[in-house]
Every structure is written in structure tokens, then in C-alpha cells.
Amino acid sequence: MSKRWKPSVTLIATGIIIPDLHFGPFLRNWWHVRSLQENGMKVEQYYPFRIGMKTQVELKNRPFIIRIVQGNKHNNLLPGFFCESLSESNEEVENDPTSAISNLYKKIFQTETRFSGTLVMGMDDNDILSEIVSDLSFLPFSINMQKINITIHSISASTNKGVGSGFASSFIYTRSKERALFFQTVNENESSIYIYKENQLSEEFHGSDPNSVWKKMGMLKEWLGETLFGLDNSNVKKKLEQLKKFVCFYNEWHDYSKMEQIFRYHLQKRTCSQVDWYLLFREWKENNCPIIELHSQLASLYPNGYIFSEREMRAWRAMLRATGCINIIPFDKEESEVSF
Secondary structure, three states: OOOOOOOOEEEEEOOEOOHHHHOOOOHHHHEEEEEEEEOOEEEEEEEEOOEOOEEEEEEOOEEEEEEEEEOOOOOOOOEEEEEEEOOEEOOOOEOOHHHHHHHHHHHHHOOOOOOOHHHHOOOOOHHHHHHHOOOOOOOOEEEEEOOEEEEEEEOOEOOOOOEOOOEEEEEEEEEOOEEEEEEEEEEOOEEEEEEEEOOEEEEEEEEOOHHHHHHHHOOOOOOOHHHHHOOOOHHHHHHHHHHHHOOOOHHHOOOHHHHHHHHHHHOHHHOOOOOOHHHHHHHHHHOOOOOOOHHHHHHOOOOOOOOOOHHHHHHHHHHHHHOOOOOOOOOOOOOOOOOO
8 A cells, every 4th residue: 555645835824714704604615624533433623724824835846835815716705725836826716725736737737637635735734733723712513413414613601501692503404405504503682594505595594592493494393403503412512611611701800710711721832921911901901991902902011022923912812702802803914913
């Protein structure tokens, strides 16, 4: 048996995560699923195609760079893949990385060689995979329920018992003899189901909770809505309990022990050991101002001239999200260094 070819891939830019895309209805398109065997069991691990992510691989002594953008030939909400090599590049954004690298390779070398796009992008390289998930506190996962495979997009903790606003899941099933995507969300006082056919929203239903909204659907009646949402799955419940340990809200910032747990989980290993991280939250709360400019506030915590790595900034943003903060400037760093 021949050994599988494994190219040497360099990660040039990590890129960014856009929650509405990476955890939205079309999550399946935005993540690479890697199947592994652990203790004789099949385990699926999810890794994101981050917008702006760039990797470089050398083929026939020539560098090829693959870049991920938002939008392709099918839909502006799906990922696009663009490949370039020196002065040559794809004529258009491709729908998948295999087409991006193979089409450009063919254009340059006049050969029909096909490459695995995910392989030449480094989606089989453990160092690259670790880097692109290093700032993510949650990764999607799948649960199997007979003929239905449910993907859990996001889990949010509530100040009360149970799941919080922001939970989302999906599965693919046949409705009216057509293959459809069922995207399900839990928000304040409402549960919703959005049905997509060929990447277009076809129908939507709303109810006070998962059971009531599925009753309106008139299908899959043998299961409770909670089951179809994935809420009563043991793995979902376990992750929800774990999440509650590393999430808090504004009214809990006084609880240093809980805040320290979040610091250790998200930031401690990625920042200066001497930084007084808690000072940011104390002063923010004392000033009674709901908005801060992140970079200037962080600069006041560190020595003059301190240079933040991108990984460190991602860790800070992850910690802020876990403490109930949101970014209100929807630009990536190539558009604006300002972050409120």
C-alpha cells in the first residue's frame, strides 16, 4: 500500500469568523468535517473555512495560494475559493477548493490532474487546524437520531435553567418530495423553523417553544419538537452544563471566581502573565458607559509599545463574548482597526 501524499502547507492568514454565516443556516458549507476513529467509534470534528483565510502550497516548485471569500457562483451566503499562483489566477471564484486549485493547475500546466482541495489547503494539518479553532469557544457537532442527522450550530446558556436564546440546529429531510434544510432556532419567547430548498428560504414557522412549532408543521409527528431540535440529547445537555461554567453576564462581573474561570479558559495561555485583565471589567462597570473602544482600552492594560498578536486579540474577543459583550462594528481588521 502506497503512502498518502501529504503536501507541506503554510497558513498565511487565519481569517475571521462571521457568526451569521459560520453558525447560520448554511453552516454545512462553511465547515470542513473531519472523520476520525476514537476507541473504535467514528468521531466527526468541524473546522471552519474562515473568510480571508489564506494558505500556500508548492506544486512543481511553484507557489499556489488559496483564499476564502464570501460568495460563490451559487449564492452570496456560501463560501467562495480563489486560487492564484504568481501572476496567474482563477478567472472566477469557485464553489469549492478542489475546483479552485485544480482549474488553475490545469490552466498553468495543461494537465487534468485533480487535487483534493481540503488537503492542499491544509485541512489535514493538525497545526493549521488547531490555529483556526484556537479562538472558538464552541464547535458545531452532529447527533444521530435514526434516519435524521442533526447538526448543532450553537448552544447558549440561560440565566435560568435550560437552553438560552441563541440555540440553533438543523437537519436535512424530504418535504413535499423535495430535499429541504430545516434550520431551527430558539430565541426569547419564541422557537422557529426555517425551511430552505436549493439554498433559498421556502417556508417559516414560529411557536412559543420547540414542541408547539413542530405541531404546526404537521410532519414527523412520532417525535417531540424538543427531540427534533436536539434539546433532549444527552451530549447537548452535557455541553450546555459545561458552557454555563464559562459564561457570565454583566450583572455577574463582580463574581471574580467565575470571571477568573472564563479568563483561564479563553485568555490565560495566550496573553502576558502580568496583565491585570480584571481591571478592564471593573473600570468598564464603574464608568457606567455601555460602549468601549477595545484596542485603546487594552493598550492601557499593557506596557507601552506592547504588540498584540492576532491570536491574542481573538482570545480577548472570545472572552468578551463569554462575558456578555458584543462587537457593534461589523468590519474585519482589513477594513478598520477600530472595534467597539
